[in-house]
Amino acid sequence: TQLLEQSPQFLSIQEGENLTVYCNSSSVFSSLQWYRQEPGEGPVLLVTVVTGGEVKKLKRLTFQFGDARKDSSLHITAAQPGDTGLYLCAGVSYGGSQGNLIFGKGTKLSVKP
Amino acid sequence: EAQVTQNPRYLITVTGKKLTVTCSQNMNHEYMSWYRQDPGLGLRQIYYSMNVEVTDKGDVPEGYKVSRKEKRNFPLILESPSPNQTSLYFCASSSPHQQYFGPGTRLTVT
Numbered sequence: 001t002q003l004l005e006q007s008p009q010f011l012s013i014q015e016g017e018n019l020t021v022y023c024n025s026s027s028v029f030s031s032l033q034w035y036r037q038e039p040g041e042g043p044v045l046l047v048t049v050v051t052g053g054e055v056k057k058l059k060r061l062t063f064q065f066g067d068a069r070k071d072s073s074l075h076i077t078a079a080q081p082g083d084t085g086l087y088l089c090a091g092v093s094y095g096g097s098q099g100n101l102i103f104g105k106g107t108k109l110s111v112k113p
Numbered sequence: 114e115a116q117v118t119q120n121p122r123y124l125i126t127v128t129g130k131k132l133t134v135t136c137s138q139n140m141n142h143e144y145m146s147w148y149r150q151d152p153g154l155g156l157r158q159i160y161y162s163m164n165v166e167v168t169d170k171g172d173v174p175e176g177y178k179v180s181r182k183e184k185r186n187f188p189l190i191l192e193s194p195s196p197n198q199t200s201l202y203f204c205a206s207s208s209p210h211q212q213y214f215g216p217g218t219r220l221t222v223t
Contacts, residue, residue: 033211042117042203042214043156088156090212101212103148105155 003027004091006104014112016078021107023089024071030092032065032072033101037086079111115140117206117215125221126194134189134218136204144207145187146171147179149200150217156203162187194222 005024013019023032031050035043047056049065049072056063060083062075076083086108090101117138126132138145146161148171158171162181176198178190191198199222204215 040217042205042217043212044214045211048210100158100161103156105153 004089004102004104006087006089006107008107009105010108010110012110012112013079015080017111019076019079019109021074021076021087021109022071023073023104025091026070027091027093028069029102030069032069032092033090034063034072034074035088035090037088037106039085043086043088076109079109081111081113084109084111115213117204117213119202119204119215119218121218122216123219125223127223128195129193132191132194132220134191134202134204134220136187136189136215137185138187138204138206138213139185140206140208140213141184142206142208142213143184145181146205146207146212147177147187147189148203148205149173150203151200159189159202194220196222198222 007022031048033048034046036046037043047058047063049056049063052069053067054065060077064073072089086106088106089104120135143164147159148156149159150156157173159173159177160168160171160179162168165181165184168179168181181187202218205212
């Protein structure tokens with residue numbers, strides 16, 4: 001069974017701090033996605049990384065896919081209270097489809113003003 | 114506007130009373146899924162459907178049924194709900210590049 005381990009599970013920081021969330025697996029994925037989920041809502045896609053070593057930026061968020069396509073990280077610069085939420089990574093295995101995502105358990109981020 | 118709708122959003126029921134949670138998408142996607150989300154366990158796939166009349170089990174299918182008679186609808190059926198099915202349920206619809214999630218249904222079985 002393929003697993004995606006996310007760390008840390010919980011993170012509470014002050015506004016303006018930087019943080020990194022990690023998503024690791026022993027399995028190789030064809031692509032990896034990051035979602036953000038706010039209370040009372042479904043997850044919303046932030047980014048998809050496809051190529052090993054790929055780096056994508058979304059304003060203050062930087063996403064990286066590991067060279068071996070087994071891990072990924074999400075770095076937030078100068079966090080703001082609006083970044084608060086549950087961050088989920090999800091992988092598509094080789095031979096799998098977009099509808100067959102494997103999700104990590106998530107990192108719950110709280111950014112205090 | 115592209116969206117996935119679920120109904121009801123909240124439901125409290127008793128053990129053994131059959132219920133259906135509806136899911137509908139307006140994006141003409143072939144692939145739809147149901148997940149449950151539990152604290153400490155994350156999102157787990159219950160069932161998925163690759164097209165009309167094509168469904169398959171996900172990771173936690175026990176106690177659930179689905180049907181896909183039309184492309185836009187993918188209802189989740191609990192024939193005899195039990196307290197361990199108390200959870201937050203999400204329907205999702207997939208394009209080749211991403212999943213779109215519904216707003217969730219919070220189910221409590223007493």
